Amino acid sequence: MDILIQQVLNGLSIASVITLIAVGVTLIFGLTGIINFAHGEFLMVGSIVTWIAVQQGIPFLPAMLIAILVVAVMGFALERGLFQFTLTRPTNGFIVSLGLIIVLQHVVILFFGPNQKSIPRPLSGVWDVSGVRIASVRVMVILVTIAVVAMTFVMITRSRYGRALRAAVEDRDTAALMGIPVRRYITGVFVLGSALAGLGGALLIALFPVTPFTGGTMVMKGFAVALMGGLGNLTGAVVAGLILGIVEGFSAGYGFSEWTDAYSFGLMILVLLIKPNGLFGGTSGPKMA
Amino acid sequence: MKASHTMKNRASPFASLLPALLVIGVLVLVPALGPSNRTLSLAISAGINIVALYGLAVLFGQTGILSMGHAALVGVGAYVAAILARDAGIGFWVALPLGSLLAAVAAAIVGVPSLRVSGHHFVIMTFAFGQLLAIVLTNGGDFTGAATGLDLQLPVTWFGRDAGELVPYYFIVVAFVAISAIASWAIINSSYGRTLRAIRENEKLAASLGINVGRHKIGAFVVSGLFAGVSGVLLAYFFRHISPNQFSSFPSIYLALMVMIGGARLLLGPIAGGILVSFLPEMLNLDPVESRILYGVCLIAVILLLPNGLIAGLLQGLQAIVKAAFGSRAETPAAGANNASGARR
Numbered sequence: 331m332d333i334l335i336q337q338v339l340n341g342l343s344i345a346s347v348i349t350l351i352a353v354g355v356t357l358i359f360g361l362t363g364i365i366n367f368a369h370g371e372f373l374m375v376g377s378i379v380t381w382i383a384v385q386q387g388i389p390f391l392p393a394m395l396i397a398i399l400v401v402a403v404m405g406f407a408l409e410r411g412l413f414q415f416t417l418t419r420p421t422n423g424f425i426v427s428l429g430l431i432i433v434l435q436h437v438v439i440l441f442f443g444p445n446q447k448s449i450p451r452p453l454s455g456v457w458d459v460s461g462v463r464i465a466s467v468r469v470m471v472i473l474v475t476i477a478v479v480a481m482t483f484v485m486i487t488r489s490r491y492g493r494a495l496r497a498a499v500e501d502r503d504t505a506a507l508m509g510i511p512v513r514r515y516i517t518g519v520f521v522l523g524s525a526l527a528g529l530g531g532a533l534l535i536a537l538f539p540v541t542p543f544t545g546g547t548m549v550m551k552g553f554a555v556a557l558m559g560g561l562g563n564l565t566g567a568v569v570a571g572l573i574l575g576i577v578e579g580f581s582a583g584y585g586f587s588e589w590t591d592a593y594s595f596g597l598m599i600l601v602l603l604i605k606p607n608g609l610f611g612g613t614s615g616p617k618m619a
Numbered sequence: 620m621k622a623s624h625t626m627k628n629r630a631s632p633f634a635s636l637l638p639a640l641l642v643i644g645v646l647v648l649v650p651a652l653g654p655s656n657r658t659l660s661l662a663i664s665a666g667i668n669i670v671a672l673y674g675l676a677v678l679f680g681q682t683g684i685l686s687m688g689h690a691a692l693v694g695v696g697a698y699v700a701a702i703l704a705r706d707a708g709i710g711f712w713v714a715l716p717l718g719s720l721l722a723a724v725a726a727a728i729v730g731v732p733s734l735r736v737s738g739h740h741f742v743i744m745t746f747a748f749g750q751l752l753a754i755v756l757t758n759g760g761d762f763t764g765a766a767t768g769l770d771l772q773l774p775v776t777w778f779g780r781d782a783g784e785l786v787p788y789y790f791i792v793v794a795f796v797a798i799s800a801i802a803s804w805a806i807i808n809s810s811y812g813r814t815l816r817a818i819r820e821n822e823k824l825a826a827s828l829g830i831n832v833g834r835h836k837i838g839a840f841v842v843s844g845l846f847a848g849v850s851g852v853l854l855a856y857f858f859r860h861i862s863p864n865q866f867s868s869f870p871s872i873y874l875a876l877m878v879m880i881g882g883a884r885l886l887l888g889p890i891a892g893g894i895l896v897s898f899l900p901e902m903l904n905l906d907p908v909e910s911r912i913l914y915g916v917c918l919i920a921v922i923l924l925l926p927n928g929l930i931a932g933l934l935q936g937l938q939a940i941v942k943a944a945f946g947s948r949a950e951t952p953a954a955g956a957n958n959a960s961g962a963r964r
Binding site for chain 2: 412419424425428429431432433436437440550553554561589591592595596598599603606
């Protein structure tokens with residue numbers, strides 16, 4: 331039982347990082363229809379930036395902020411430089427993102443080598459709650475994720491910018507006619523999604539060593555979660571992330587850890603077979619003329 | 620040129636096969652030039668990819684469905700070949716149809732549930748199935764050789780003689796490239812090909828004309844699986860050792876990249892894409908990391924600048940030059956190709 335609680339907590343901490351990716355992926359898809367597979371590489375770049383910063387003797391917290399900033403700027407540059415030209419043809423945007431995966435991954439390998447990178451744990455405390463050993467760093471990751479996702483959620487459901495954003499997701503052309511600067515919102519969502527990926531990267535390297543290839547698996551799980559919840563649906567992404575975290579935790583607790591990677595894909599295929607639009611119903615992307 | 624039925628073009632469909640046959644004819648002559656073993660091995664692996672690319676081109680170029688798990692289907696062919704050879708002593712020529720068939724069955728198994736979801740999601744489903752296969756192969760114990768994979772020892776014979784050496788194996792691969800090219804040409808010019816293109820251009824319209832869209836999509840996926848299986852068997856007998864990571868997501872991305880760089884809608888596209896992606900790093904003397912960065916940049920550049928692929932782009936450029944030189948009435952054989960592939964994705 332103790333082990334099980336520990337494993338579920340572990341599962342949830344990884345699922346937090348995956349949820350951060352899923353939120354970015356789902357927002358970008360909802361507004362632009364672009365399936366951005368390179369989002370996992372944004373996360374990996376976030377990890378690498380954190381690693382470099384910590385190597386320079388910068389403490390974890392500012393290093394995390396630097397990672398968020400760098401990845402957000404990268405997202406901005408890539409949206410302006412590449413993705414904005416594919417808005418009328420989202421499939422091309424998807425293919426561009428595949429090219430970006432290869433480029434980002436190998437640029438990192440070129441400069442920093444293919445081996446895994448790790449930083450000393452920012453929080454090394456382990457709490458002993460009646461026999462259950464809880465690593466404080468995992469709790470930190472979960473709490474930071476909850477806070478950030480909650481903030482994003484409030485921003486999107488309550489603020490006037492969020493309302494404009496949701497209007498643009500619902501119907502891009504009409505929203506534009508109502509005076510919403512849709513193009514600027516698209517850039518904004520790319521930057522927000524990238525910042526979340528940068529944060530996810532910093533949190534990930536606080537938990538595990540990261541290699542240049544980490545992004546590939548993480549983005550697949552992020553997409554699995556986003557699809558399970560319904561692409562374009564923020565609530566869905568968060569709930570599906572939670573489900574995946576618990577399932578992965580339980581399976582590791584019962585000793586099937588070598589199949590961990592299969593769960594996200596298996597779950598996703600299962601959910602999509604039963605409910606093709608995901609658990610909470612997604613959008614099918616922006617309506618194209 | 621492939622869609623000559625839509626054109627006022629008087630050329631018969633055979634004219635569209637000629638350039639591909641010409642290129643394959645040139646490829647047959649390559650060993651006579653005394654290439655180095657390195658060049659020949661690169662050419663063989665390019666050829667093996669081209670066979671799979673022809674399948675992918677039917678799927679993506681004609682039907683408009685992109686599969687990101689195609690390397691997994693190649694993997695099914697390769698593992699079928701290796702397991703048959705190990706457990707039943709079944710050799711190359713019997714493994715070919717069996718591997719091809721089983722890869723097609725695998726495509727059907729993936730295709731039926733995946734095509735329940737719409738376009739965007741389908742790509743991710745194929746990707747997920749590809750990843751799942753790699754995980755299953757890795758966890759498959761002795762049967763699949765786990766992460767180390769399987770070795771293949773049976774020789775390849777050709778009319779009773781050993782054909783495992785580079786030169787005879789090169790000819791076998793070129794023969795299969797030719798068969799694949801002719802098969803895709805036949806598909807493109809058949810009423811079946813027209814049906815697939817109708818689905819690509821407007822799914823709802825096609826459905827309203829009584830075309831069973833779902834069944835044809837799965838059909839196209841199964842056909843592409845047949846090509847992938849052949850490619851897998853060829854690959855297993857060439858490398859003599861296969862492992863799960865040869866068939867995971869990244870090889871799938873590279874296959875998609877090759878078909879996109881070459882152009883999925885042209886008969887020469889797969890050959891161009893396969894050869895370019897295999898030989899460009901060698902010609903530019905790049906190390907593997909640099910060459911991959913180059914692939915990625917090429918892919919992005921091709922998609923943004925020449926969305927119909929390199930060959931279609933070159934033809935378009937050529938056509939523009941011809942037009943400028945001889946006035947707007949000059950019609951080149953390329954015109955048909957451009958019109959057929961001109962409808963942008």
